[in-house]
Amino acid sequence: NLSEKFDRAFKVLKGRGQITEINVAESLKEVRRALLDADVNYKTAKDFTQRVKEKALGRDVLTSVSPGQLMVKICHEELINLMGGEMVDLNYQGSPGIILMSGLQGSGKTTFSGKLANYLKNKKGKNPLLVACDVYRPAAIDQLHVLGEQLGVEVYSNKEEKDPVKIAQAAIQHAKSNSHNVVIVDTAGRLAVDEEMMVEIENVKKSINPTETLFVVDSMTGQDAVNTAKTFNDRIDFDGVILTKLDGDTRGGAALTIKTVVDKPIKFVGTGEKMDALDVFYPERMADRILG
Amino acid sequence: IVGKSKVDAEVLDELEEVLISSDVGVNTTIKIIERIEERVARDKYLGTEELDKILREEIAELLEENNSGEEVDFSIPDTKGEPYVIMVVGVNGVGKTTTIGKLANQFKRSGKKVILGAADTFRAAAVDQLIIWSERVDVPIVQQGMEADPASVAFDTVQSAKAQGADIVIIDTAGRLHNKVNLMNELSKIKRVMQKVIPDAPHEILLVLDGSTGQNAFEQAKQFSIATEINALAITKLDGTAKGGVVIGISDQMKIPVKYIGVGEGIEDLQVFNKHEFVDSLFS
């Protein structure tokens, strides 16, 4: 395990010794390696390792804990520090509250839209309206209708309309005249480098002025997480991140990368395919996971 | 200017960053760098151009050859008159269903009789999605609607294919995370059931990987191989900024060739894997 790896890397440091530049060098390599294996971005891993070094230098290694254990503790604390911070709630208040989903292809937006509707209806007593704005993917609109039916949540769609902006605007009107107090807008998956599609989501956002914009990310994303998170943040300034498929065994380093690069809170995580598989984000659990 | 016999540290640092940032992973990056250092010690290099050439050769070496050699088109091996069965597997959302649509299109264009099997009976509107693809490509599809037993759909599909003298069968399966034992067992069952109709089926078990997946791809390849013996890889969404570097290590360690790459959401957006172009794209 990591603590043992660190122990081995320390140059013969017994209890009552101090951590110095000399004896910590090898274990810092192990820190960086652990992060890269966990898919943390290359630069983020370098910066993080530097922070850990600064935190570690000069620390006394007490007889009760090995230098390896102390290193793990420092890494853990630093990860929680970087990924935690204030718990920022979802902003679904408004008449109606409007939540806009965004993200790359296959990240889990449609599934999460259903989960969110379920959560807002059953945990927050809201009357949500799901909106099908993915006009491209085969059977995307049907997919959302199936979820809506399973949940007893209304789905607004218009298969004749090919402009997501018009669909979204009409949906808001429909929500107002049908006492829906939250609107959840599902959109098509898109690449950050697809200019036309990025303009589309900018336009959807401008036209409906959401109370909450979410960026949905697959937790097994590797080094590319930094690029897509940055671009989406620059273009649509999202309020929160959703990390999906955490029921897998990926270490999830993208969580650290995204948080440090765009400094937006991770609000929820997806933990399965069923509609109740939504959980709050726990930085401590994520830190454990990343360190493996 | 005599050939250098060592690679300078600065060059190695830069190389490490490029490879890691392309999701090649630490282990494979170390292996590549060691191979380069051996080559340089042996052959000497005259500068960045020569080193560049060595680098690209060494990475291409790690990419497993296709059984049919350097594939340049969408072809299938000779299966002596029985349908060639392709089972498509992978974790959730990677692009399996879309890849099947594109693949069916390529085979149909080359004159093959293709049949699709809608064995994802779990995810909302999964069968509808594949039906739309079968209509776009104009190929028959075998389906039993949602919540049917996936093995039964696969069985039906292979049986129909045999009866109709189809050339190619492509079975779509539900996305599943490789750490879910019951779902991986289901996959093994689907495979076994098809063997009742055609003992050699499935001839191809295609694992689809998302181009932006990180090191977890190794675990995916490992677990899916235990459940069903993967013998081909497809990597999708390479039209984005992700490099798909994980396939280098997977191909090398597990000796599985990459057959196809997905470069978009349209029917034409599928290419036969070309390892030299792939290596070039890592450095572009």
Ligand SMILES: Nc1nc2c(ncn2[C@@H]2O[C@H](COP(=O)(O)OP(=O)(O)OP(=O)(O)O)[C@@H](O)[C@H]2O)c(=O)[nH]1
């Ligand atoms: N295991 C697991 N699967 C998930 C989770 N979230 C979504 N999925 C699955 O991931 C796949 C993709 O989910 P979708 O909701 O269709 O993803 P999407 O972002 O809407 O996809 P596009 O609209 O094509 O961009 C489906 O098979 C979902 O069931 C999760 O938290 N855990």
Ligand SMILES: Nc1nc2c(ncn2[C@@H]2O[C@H](COP(=O)(O)OP(=O)(O)OP(=O)(O)O)[C@@H](O)[C@H]2O)c(=O)[nH]1
């Ligand atoms: N840009 C891009 N998008 C792709 C590519 N391949 C698939 N997609 C998109 O990725 C999303 C998921 O594709 P699907 O074919 O539904 O993936 P899947 O693996 O069948 O998903 P599940 O059955 O839910 O596990 C869709 O929005 C596709 O259009 C590709 O090569 N490039």
Ligand SMILES: [Mg+2]
């Ligand atoms: Mg969707």
Ligand SMILES: [Mg+2]
């Ligand atoms: Mg599918």
